[in-house]
Amino acid sequence: xxxxxxxxxxxxxxxxxxxxxxxxxxxxxxxxxxxxxxxxxxxxxxxxxxxxxxxxxxxxxxxxxxxxxxxxxxxxxxxxxxxxxxxxxxxxxxxxxxxxxxxxxxxxxxxxxxxxxxxxxxxxxxxxxxxxxxxxxxxxxxxxxxxxxxxxxxxxxxxxxxxxxxxxxxxxxxxxxxxxxxxxxxxxxxxxxxxxxxxxxxxxxxxxxxxxxxxxxxxxxxxxxxxxxxxxxxxxxxxxxxxxxxxxxxxxxxxxxxxxxxxxxxxxxxxxxxxxxxxxxxxxxxxxxxxxxxxxxxxxxxxxxxxxxxxxxxxxxxxxxxxxxxxxxxxxxxxxxxxxxxxxxxxxxxxxxxxxxxxxxxxxxxxxxxxxxxxxxxxxxxxxxxxxxxxxxxxxxxxxxxxxxxxxxxxxxxxxxxxxxxxxxxxxxxxxxxxxxxxxxxxxxxxxxxxxxxxxxxxxxxxxxxxxxxxxxxxxxxxxxxxxxxxxxxxxxxxxxxxxxxxxxxxxxxxxxxxxxxxxxxxxxxxxxxxxxxxxxxxxxxxxxxxxxxxxxxxxxxxxxxxxxxxxxxxxxxxxxxxxxxxxxxxxxxxxxxxxxxxxxxxxxxxxxxxxxxxxxxxxxxxxxxxxxxxxxxxxxxxxxxxxxxxxxxxxxxxxxxxxx
Amino acid sequence: xxxxxxxxxxxxxxxxxxxxxxxxxxxxxxxxxxxxxxxxxxxxxxxxxxxxxxxxxxxxxxxxxxxxxxxxxxxxxxxxxxxxxxxxxxxxxxxxxxxxxxxxxxxxxxxxxxxxxxxxxxxxxxxxxxxxxxxxxxxxxxxxxxxxxxxxxxxxxxxxxxxxxxxxxxxxxxxxxxxxxxxxxxxxxxxxxx
Numbered sequence: 036x037x038x039x040x041x042x043x044x045x046x047x048x049x050x051x052x053x054x055x056x057x058x059x060x061x062x063x064x065x066x067x068x069x070x071x072x073x074x075x076x077x078x079x080x081x082x083x084x085x086x087x088x089x090x091x092x093x094x095x096x097x098x099x100x101x102x103x104x105x106x107x108x109x110x111x112x113x114x115x116x117x118x119x120x121x122x123x124x125x126x127x128x129x130x131x132x133x134x135x136x137x138x139x140x141x142x143x144x145x146x147x148x149x150x151x152x153x154x155x156x157x158x159x160x161x162x163x164x165x166x167x168x169x170x171x172x173x174x175x176x177x178x179x180x181x182x183x184x185x186x187x188x189x190x191x192x193x194x195x196x197x198x199x200x201x202x203x204x205x206x207x208x209x210x211x212x213x214x215x216x217x218x219x220x221x222x223x224x225x226x227x228x229x230x231x232x233x234x235x236x237x238x239x240x241x242x243x244x245x246x247x248x249x250x251x252x253x254x255x256x257x258x259x260x261x262x263x264x265x266x267x268x269x270x271x272x273x274x275x276x277x278x279x280x281x282x283x284x285x286x287x288x289x290x291x292x293x294x295x296x297x298x299x300x301x302x303x304x305x306x307x308x309x310x311x312x313x314x315x316x317x318x319x320x321x322x323x324x325x326x327x328x329x330x331x332x333x334x335x336x337x338x339x340x341x342x343x344x345x346x347x348x349x350x351x352x353x354x355x356x357x358x359x360x361x362x363x364x365x366x367x368x369x370x371x372x373x374x375x376x377x378x379x380x381x382x383x384x385x386x387x388x389x390x391x392x393x394x395x396x397x398x399x400x401x402x403x404x405x406x407x408x409x410x411x412x413x414x415x416x417x418x419x420x421x422x423x424x425x426x427x428x429x430x431x432x433x434x435x436x437x438x439x440x441x442x443x444x445x446x447x448x449x450x451x452x453x454x455x456x457x458x459x460x461x462x463x464x465x466x467x468x469x470x471x472x473x474x475x476x477x478x479x480x481x482x483x484x485x486x487x488x489x490x491x492x493x494x495x496x497x498x499x500x501x502x503x504x505x506x507x508x509x510x511x512x513x514x515x516x517x518x519x520x521x522x523x524x525x526x527x528x529x530x531x532x533x534x535x536x537x538x539x540x541x542x543x544x545x546x547x548x549x550x551x552x553x554x555x556x557x558x559x560x561x562x563x564x565x566x567x568x569x570x571x572x573x574x575x576x577x578x579x580x581x582x583x584x585x586x587x588x589x590x591x592x593x594x595x596x597x598x599x600x601x602x603x604x605x606x607x608x609x610x611x612x613x614x615x616x617x618x619x620x621x622x623x624x625x626x627x628x629x630x631x632x633x634x635x636x637x638x639x640x641x642x643x644x645x646x647x648x649x650x651x652x653x654x655x656x657x658x659x660x661x662x663x664x665x666x667x668x669x670x671x672x673x674x675x676x677x678x679x680x681x682x683x684x685x686x687x688x689x690x691x692x693x694x695x696x
Numbered sequence: 697x698x699x700x701x702x703x704x705x706x707x708x709x710x711x712x713x714x715x716x717x718x719x720x721x722x723x724x725x726x727x728x729x730x731x732x733x734x735x736x737x738x739x740x741x742x743x744x745x746x747x748x749x750x751x752x753x754x755x756x757x758x759x760x761x762x763x764x765x766x767x768x769x770x771x772x773x774x775x776x777x778x779x780x781x782x783x784x785x786x787x788x789x790x791x792x793x794x795x796x797x798x799x800x801x802x803x804x805x806x807x808x809x810x811x812x813x814x815x816x817x818x819x820x821x822x823x824x825x826x827x828x829x830x831x832x833x834x835x836x837x838x839x840x841x842x843x844x845x846x847x848x849x850x851x852x853x854x855x856x857x858x859x860x861x862x863x864x865x866x867x868x869x870x871x872x873x874x875x876x877x878x879x880x881x882x883x884x885x886x887x888x889x890x
Contacts, residue, residue: 479780480704483802487710490805494717514713521706 061304068300072293080284083261090233091263091278097228098267098276101139102201102219106183108133109143109203109215116145116215117207123154130156133217139224140217141198147213150174173271177202178211184271188221188241188248197221197241197248199272221249236282241267242275260284341417341438344424349374349391352433361417361440363410380408394421394434404441416445477528481521488518543669545580545692546588548617548626555589559596563613566604573616581624581689587665591673594658595628595685602632602683610681623671624691631682635675643675662687697740698722698812699773701731701760702749711747718809720816728755736769743820745796745812746775750783761790770794771822774815776808828888831877839876842869846882847889 112129115121121129130143134156145154173186183203190197199219205212221241229239229251238257241249242264257279267274335342341358345351354369362369362378369377379387383406390400400421407415418439426432492514499506552572563570581588596613603611614629635643644663659673666673671689678684698715700708700722708724715722721742725731731746732755746764748757757777764770774796779787787798796815799808835843838859845855856866879885 479801480707484706484710486802487707487714487805491710491714491717494714494806498717514710517706517709517713521710 057307061307064300068293068297071296075293076284080261083280083282084263087237087261087278087280088263090237091265091276094229094233094239094278095265095267095276097230098224101137101224101228102267102269105133105137105140105217106201106203108136109183109201109217113203113205113215116205116212119207126154127156127158130154137227139219139227141220141223142216142218144216144218145213146216148211153213173200174202174204174214174216176271177214178204180204181206182270185269185274187272188243188274190248197243199248199274202271222251225249225251236280238279238281240277240279242277243273245275248274254281257281258283339440341440343369343436343438344433345394345436346433347395347397347431349394351376358438361409361415361438362407363413378407378409380406380414382406397431407438416441474529478525481525481528484521485518485525488514488521492518542584543582544585546583546585547580548578548624549574549576551585551588551592552615552617554585555593558593559600559613562597562600566600566611567608568600568603568611568613571612571614573614575617575619578617578619578624579691581669581691583669583689584665587668591662591665591687592626592628594662595687598658599628599630599632599683599685602630602634604632606632619691620688622691623688625686625688627684627686629678629682629684631678631680634677634681635683640675644673697742697744698816699731699735699744699746700724701728701746701752701757702778703727703752704749707749714805714809715812718806718813720809720812728752728757728760732760732763735764736767736772739772739819739823741820741823743816743818743823744773745815745819746773747808747812748775748777750777750779750787758786758790761793761795765794772819772826774818776811776815778803828877832889834876835873839869839873842866843873843885846870846873847886 112126112133115129116126126145130145133143134140143156144152147153173184177184181204183201186200186202188197188199197220199221201217201219203215203217205214225239225241231253233239234251234253236254238250238252238255240247240251258281259279260283261280263278265276265278267276335355338355338357341361342353342355343351343358344353350371350373351369352371354366356366359366359369364377374391375384375387386405390403390405393400402418402420404416404418407417409415418441419436420439421434421436423431424433424435492511495511495514496506498504552574556570559570562568592615596615599613603613610631612631614627616627616629618625618627644659663673666687666689669689671687673685673687675683675685698712698720700711700715702708702711702724703726705724705726708726712722712724721740725734735746736744746760748760750757761770761775761777764773764775775790776796777787777790777798779798779800784798784800787795787800791798796818797811799811832840832843841859842855845858850858852863852866852870856863859866874880874885877885877888879888
């Protein structure tokens with residue numbers, strides 16, 4: 036049958052592909068995240084390196100320019116000296132001028148061909164060899180080539196800074212006249228030519244043979260990360276300009292942006308993980324729910340109790356297979372239908388409508404019995420339990436009813452009752468049978484004997500008549516006497532059986548009706564409960580007692596009450612009331628047994644007290660007959676009349692004996 | 697002789713009276729034991745019949761019949777059962793086992809007596825047959841041989857030749873046979889042994 040719930044379909048918790056893509060993306064994202072700062076750092080590093088190289092070139096240019104300017108000045112001076120147009124004082128003046136213009140120059144000398152100083156600035160020439168020994172080589176080379184040459188830098192002196200000489204030979208034609216020697220303090224050279232902003236960021240060194248001969252490190256030593264070396268390319272001297280940035284390599288995560296991106300990425304990962312966990316939990320919950328659903332569906336399908344859900348308008352929203360089986364209709368023909376339903380039996384339609392109206396009004400009988408009609412027309416007694424259907428928001432959305440097919444139970448009850456009745460009937464029959472078989476046995480003997488005697492006598496008579504011989508009376512007499520005796524015996528037997536059935540002599544005693552009823556109330560209630568009959572008694576307290584055999588009166592009363600109760604088996608439960616009313620009328624105590632049952636038809640009433648007349652299938656027809664005999668035995672009367680409220684009144688009257696006042 | 701076995705005296709008396717009215721001798725027995733003690737001792741030449749009440753205290757009718765059967769007396773003592781209502785199947789069963797008849801109470805008295813007379817006749821014949829057999833048993837072997845040849849219709853001479861004895865001897869045997877079989881002529885003998 037069709038279930039209102041989605042059929043449980045198998046799920047696979049994540050095929051590999053479904054998870055591969057996000058994982059790959061996350062991995063890629065992480066790789067990019069790692070690569071980006073590295074790339075940024077690389078770029079920054081390259082940029083810095085290039086900047087350094089450019090700056091270093093610039094510094095080199097500046098130094099070279101300065102040196103070239105001084106070379107040009109010396110060259111001009113040499114030209115003047117060759118022309119010999121200058122006095123000593125003028126030379127001195129020019130030298131001083133040079134020194135003043137170039138702070139990097141520590142000393143400018145004019146040497147003659149033999150190396151003696153002719154003029155010097157600053158004045159106060161050092162005596163003796165004016166040059167450091169290693170500078171001699173450069174001087175000689177300059178003299179040989181005729182061009183200016185630089186010497187290798189001399190180590191630093193106490194004055195500070197290493198010194199380097201520039202030798203410019205002076206020739207007049209082929210005649211060597213001497214030379215001009217400019218001594219540079221390399222430290223000062225750096226100080227003068229390197230701009231402050233460059234010195235701020237870099238340690239600048241001059242190297243000769245990889246040894247530092249001058250250095251400017253205003254901002255501290257370089258870190259060796261960004262370095263550049265540039266040879267100054269001076270004739271005669273191999274000096275290298277080396278720069279070393281004080282800046283360290285750029286940090287891996289230098290900026291907030293990358294940091295926050297990574298933070299966000301981490302957050303993303305975290306939330307992704309959380310999402311995944313949530314999804315997994317949700318899937319597990321769904322799975323559990325689905326299993327629960329399957330379990331419930333299996334449970335509903337296995338039930339023999341019918342289930343039917345209706346909304347507040349009475350529309351059927353759900354039925355289980357058991358319900359379909361009970362009413363014999365498929366679920367498709369039930370779900371979505373509104374009353375009147377196909378399984379309502381026409382004869383109880385009013386009851387359904389009434390109940391349905393109360394359902395619409397929001398009140399349903401929680402438990403009731405009714406009858407359904409199957410599709411094949413068969414009636415099915417059912418027991419229905421109704422309970423409100425509460426939605427998840429706590430509001431009532433309809434009614435849930437469970438329907439029990441109680442045909443089996445009813446059948447069993449009916450069978451039980453029938454068997455009970457049969458048992459009672461057969462018990463009665465058995466008693467009758469016992470009595471009759473006893474009678475038959477006891478009577479057979481004398482009757483057989485009588486028959487034999489008389490047959491024999493007839494034989495004798497016949498023979499005598501046939502032969503014409505005289506009849507021998509003496510022969511016949513004993514046989515006929517015997518026959519007579521046996522006939523009397525038969526009569527005695529019948530009398531004794533009567534005595535046996537009667538069992539005992541009635542025993543009269545003073546009995547109050549209240550006492551009589553109380554004595555058998557339990558028995559009456561036992562019968563009444565079986566047929567759901569209520570008992571009411573109305574017995575005046577001042578009622579006089581009657582003189583009667585208690586057991587006989589009890590039998591009469593039980594018989595009448597049983598008849599009354601059984602007469603009401605077919606009427607509505609509300610009418611099933613048995614009343615026992617006593618009264619004192621005209622010197623007689625009357626007891627009425629009043630039922631509200633089916634009443635008595637006139638033709639039945641005529642024969643009511645006849646023996647062996649019964650309206651009951653299993654009745655012996657002895658009850659009322661015996662009752663009347665018993666009442667008449669006590670000098671009373673038993674009568675019946677129709678109950679104005681419907682039903683019958685049986686009333687017996689017995690002579691009462693009013694208590695003397 | 698009609699043997700009435702019933703525990704009820706009035707029944708025994710009335711049936712005996714009935715039997716006498718039909719000229720049948722009758723005798724009552726108050727119990728099965730009383731009857732069994734005297735059963736067949738002696739048999740009545742006029743024939744015997746037993747009326748057995750099925751229901752009796754102590755040994756019931758069927759048990760009595762069974763004992764009679766066991767003693768081989770049912771041929772000489774035909775049994776008629778008197779049954780009450782409900783005993784019919786049991787009675788039918790005994791009928792199959794050789795009871796003469798059964799009557800369900802109440803019964804027609806003269807019908808019963810008719811059957812009693814028939815039973816007496818059967819018993820009488822059975823008694824006669826038994827008597828002949830008893831007489832035959834007294835014959836010697838040679839006498840039996842002679843008897844067989846006489847019954848075959850042979851003359852004395854032929855018998856003598858066949859048996860290799862003298863005519864005279866045959867005549868002696870013949871006289872002995874007639875004497876022992878209590879007959880006077882060969883025709884009578886043949887009728888007896890028919």
